[in-house]
Amino acid sequence: MPERVYLDWNATTPLRPEARAAIAAAWDISGNPSSVHAEGRRARRLVEEARAAVAASVAARPEGVVFSSGGTEANALALTPGLRRGAGLPVQRLLVSAIEHASVLAGGRFAADAIGTIAVARSGLLDLDDLRTKLEGGPAALVSVMLANNETGAVQPVAKAAEIVHAAGGLLHVDAIQALGKISFDINSMKADLVTLSAHKIGGPKGVGAVVLADGVQGLEPLLRGGGQELGRRAGTENVAGISAFGAAARAAMAALEEDAVRLRGLRDRLENGLLQTPEMIVFSGDVRRLPNTTLFTVPGLKAETAVIGFDLDGIAVSSGSACSSGKVQPSHVLAAMGLSHELAQGAVRLSLGWSTSETDIDLTLKTWRKLANTLLRGGRRNTA
Template structure:
């Protein structure tokens, strides 16, 4: 069987060797990290080393990193009515951008009537004027805006969003799951109050995530019953997964700059090759994007047909988010951007990673040329 090419890194990533080694070593530790004996202290040391690595990656403090079972739980923990900064006013409502991940759009623990949706532009960026109007129309709000979109790769102007939110007395939550390890950022420079991260997007294992709090941000625990994570998330820590998360984060941050440059070059190679074959649209191409993400469509293309065609050609791609039970369906992100349904139905995402090579891109372009030729033949036959 010919070797396959994996170009769905935004859905999940292969396990980094560093993460695999850290996980294997942690499996041999018998202690519970809450125990005071030597074995427990050994497990605690592993957890705290990983906590320090993740805090360093986003310019936070180790004591403000809360480990969770993944990005969805971290988002649910962040989206808590009453979350506040110090003695400031607690958030009584939630405002989310229309292009957020479904775990944010669901609103966490806010009631449906307390949730508002922020419009985005045709390029996929938050409409700051609409955000201002929403903030002015009610009590203090928690605002949730992702740093980089998982489908289009569009990078939001978070510093500007933060200024608008804080001027109105609100708090800002950033879902940075797709951005970690791809672009540099820090919680303080973004002026964010809460940041969500996930291990399996950067070469760690599935089922581990983190919520990083800004200094003096207070919220109510989602899972209760124990004093773990400074009382902010009950349950015995996943020592092996956390160890691997820390190792993956350190490896990703150490190679961030050169990998971003390399991915940018591969992205340009990919998009140039795609455009030579058929008249196509690359979404959010006119705004800053992640260097690894290309979401495109061709009039008349059906995403399901394209994804299957790529797969038969040995190339793993997706039609957008991988959190829809395997279904190929029109993207809520593109709908929010005002993209016509017939174009949105044909959107295909190729996302690259640290082991993607020029040869992988060339193989993907070969597969695309076959698909495009079939599409053009079909058009001629129906003309």
């Protein structure tokens, strides 16, 4: 059977060899990391080494890292009423951008009537003027803006957003799950108060994530209460193997980041140059800074489900958008928030690349696309959006 081409890295990534080795090593340790005997101390050492690695990946302090069961739990934990920084007022409401992940749009523990939405431009970037307006005259707010969108790849102006939020007495949460290991950033340069991360987006295992707190942030109330693990911020015996693998994946991803970014940007450009030979081709957020590995495209009249099936039958795994909603028939909420028509939104196909993607993979993908386009589409003009 011919080897398949995997171009859905924004949904999840293969397990890195370093993470696999970390899991295998952790399985040989029998101790509970909360136990004081030698076996427990060995387990604790793995957890704390991983904590340091995850903290280093965003230039934070290790004690600011709270491990969770994944990105969704991390986002739910971060969205806590009452958060404050230093002597600042506790946040009483939540503002989220219209293109956030479903786990952020759900609002965490904020009441529905305490949640507002920030608009985005057609480019897919946050509307900073709307953010200013939404912050005026109300109580202190927690604002949640993702660093990079999982569908379009558009990189958001989070540092500018942070200045606006802090001037209004609020706090900024940055969902950096899709950005980690793809672009350089850190919690300080973003001026973020909380950052959330997930292991399986960088070659770690599924089911492990983290909230990272900036210095001075207080009031993070645990979702799970019990034994007091994670300095009382997340109860439950730590997933030693998963956490250790998260740390290993973080170290590997950060070591390869610059080289991978250059290579993947070249492959993405090769891909898009080929796609844009199709008349009326639209590459979403094509005129703004994006993740180097991400392309979201469509052509008027295209049905995403049909295209995804066609790619799959030809041995190529792609997506119609976020994997968390890929089974739904409604179009992307991200593209709807950008003001795209229902027709265009329901035809969006996402290709996302990773460390093992090759030029051959890109060429095979373009060959399949040309075949699908000849079958499904009629001629027109080239475009970007």
